[in-house]
Amino acid sequence: MPENDIAKVIVVGLDGLDPSIGATLMDAGELPHMAGLRERGGFARVATTYPAQTPVAWSSFATGTNPGGHGIFDFLHRNPETYLPDLSLCRFEQKNRFLPPKAVNLRQGTPLWELLSAAGVSSTVLRCPCTFPPDTLRGRMLAGMGVPDLRGGLGTSTFYTSGAEVAAGESEQIVRLEGRGPQIVTQLIGPRHPKTRADITAEITIELEPSKRGVTIRSAGRPRALRVEQGRWSEWLHVKFKAGRLQSVPGIVRFYLARLEPVLELYASPVNFDPGSLQLYPISSPADYARSLDRELGTFYTTGMVEDHTGLSNGRFGEDAYLDQCADVMRERRDMMLFELDRFREGFFYILFDTPDRIQHMFWRFREPEHPANGGAPVDEFRHVIDEHYRECDAIVGQALERADDRTLLIVLSDHGFASFQRGLNLNTWLLQEGLLVLERGARPGPGTAEFFHGVDWSRTRAYSLGLGGIYLNLEGREARGCVAAADAESVRSAIIGGLTGLGDPEREALAVRGVRARDELYSGGCVDRAPDLLVDFAAGYRAGWSGALGGIGADLFEDNVKKWSGDHVVDPSLVPGILLMNRPFRQNGPALTDLAPTILAALGVPRGPEMEGESLLS
Helix, strand or coil: CCHHHEEECCCCCCCCCCCHHHHHHHCCCCCCHHHHHHHHHCCCEEECCCCHHHHHHHHHHHHCCCHHHHCCCCCECCCCCCCEEECCCEEEECCCCCCHHHEECCCCCCCHHHHHCCCCCCCCCCCCCCCCCCCCCCEEEEEECCCCCCCCCCCCCEEEEEECCCCCCCCCEEEEECCCCCCCEEEEEEEEEECCCCEEEEEEEEEEEHHHHHEEEECCCCEEEEEHHHHHHHCCEEEEEEECCCCEEEEEECCEEEEECCEEEEECCCCCCCCCCCCCCEEEEEEHHHHHHHHCCCCCCCCCCCCCCCHHHHCCCCCCHHHHHHHHHHHHHHHHHHHHCCCCCEEEECCCCCHHHHHHHHHHHCCCCCCCHHCCCCCCHHHHHHHHHHHHHHHHHHHHHHHHHHHEEEEEECCCCCCCEEEECHHHHHHHHHHCCCCCCCCCCCCCCCCCCCCCCCCCCCCCCCCEEEEEECCCCCCCCEEEEEHHHHHHHHHHHHHHCCCCCCCCCCCEEEEEEEEEHHHCCCHHHHHCCCEEECCCCCEEEHHHHHCCCCCEEEECCCCCCCCCCCHHHCCCCCCECCCCCCCCCCEEHHHHHHHHHHCCCCCCCCCCCCCCCCC
């Protein structure tokens, strides 16, 4: 059929859905709706981005450019003045202490919905990464990854415990509960005050009810009395944090009661923006769109990283509780999709389901009994969780298909695939061993240098790593204490490429690094200067070590990954392509994420943007 008979384009994004797993399950008859799309229109592995990360890849989908055009290269980037990590997706600017901060989206480039709006075509965009603050468009947008919690981070939870010695885990605050009376008065930790940066809190009272296997949380919020049963997630608590006499910040939080006796253990999710209230930082466009969804569908998660994977990683609850929460997230997102598709008549519709990515990150270890994260424990109980989730995703695709008429182009797309993550390579440790990174006298790699480049002697350091596989040169005139002259930069790059390429893991007798790529051969566009100088292509089973992401120098070059975050995709991008299915024939030879925006625009009769690199895939 010609492209101009298409009135609607529906894109169902399934983050991290792997084409090899998908093809196997389709062949086995377990994904009937995806298999039907494969027969009707086609199936292809779609090339992802360098690196294969969610915010990078979906930004290339939206803009049709490589990361050099949109400026998102990782979750983190380094500040060359301080060498410290900053979030790459958005930032908050405050001109002076008397004015409120302003949120700024750091993604550059022109997204396809902006071109559609200029052509008079409406769009509904739900939860696309790097859309906070949301773009102004003809239609509706609910922002996705990049929306912070009320504290301005990616997701900071709180763990309440009566235990004597509990250390804070990743992205977590600990509140120790004193006394064991029937009522415990404590605080819910909210945002930081915009002027003083002190925590703003709201009082809550925890009433213990051992005979009923639960607690009741009383507060000035809504509901005033919130019941929390042991082993189950609570409903939402709507709370307002008073920032001043006439100012309050609304938020929502859920609780999970892990234990009641002999030690009380109560987990509180990151405090989300309340979608039912107007916010200082809008999370939707128009600003009241989130409120309308709240009225129609009920309260929903709003943070960019919705699934509480750190609660599972930190041992605050188990796998069953995490799966229950993921199921709630999927129901919320499915309800949004069905609500919007039932009133969708023409134009562009996009929705992202993030949960496939999070499920695979946390449950990949159960597919591999020998994975270090299992510690020899049995894996049978959760061995099939990932396959079961793919079947759930297929059911969602079926519901979208039911709402696609003969003038609809339906696209099912993932941004990347997945691989095992059994071993970490500490890149800063390798640079230290090669004499390219130097520590101050007395500093040793290990706990004392676990993050933020503690102990690094910048006057003698020529290269350093930050993020998940990026390496920067310590260049004169660019970094604050740069010592590499421009004339010497190429020799340093060559030394790193030659030394890391083909690096083996002697303990495993396996290849750890397939290659190293210079940014100039990967990227083009106005944002190239933001990129790392080099990117490491890890072999399957390997990834950058945990400490290096935040500028740490690990004690060992290689380390077992014993965390529950056991699968990953930040490897050689050629190993983790995404999945692409359509209900109409399309070019299946070598499609890339940058082809999708031109494809959607062509289907709706709108010329592609001048900066877009891909071509329409429609036959």
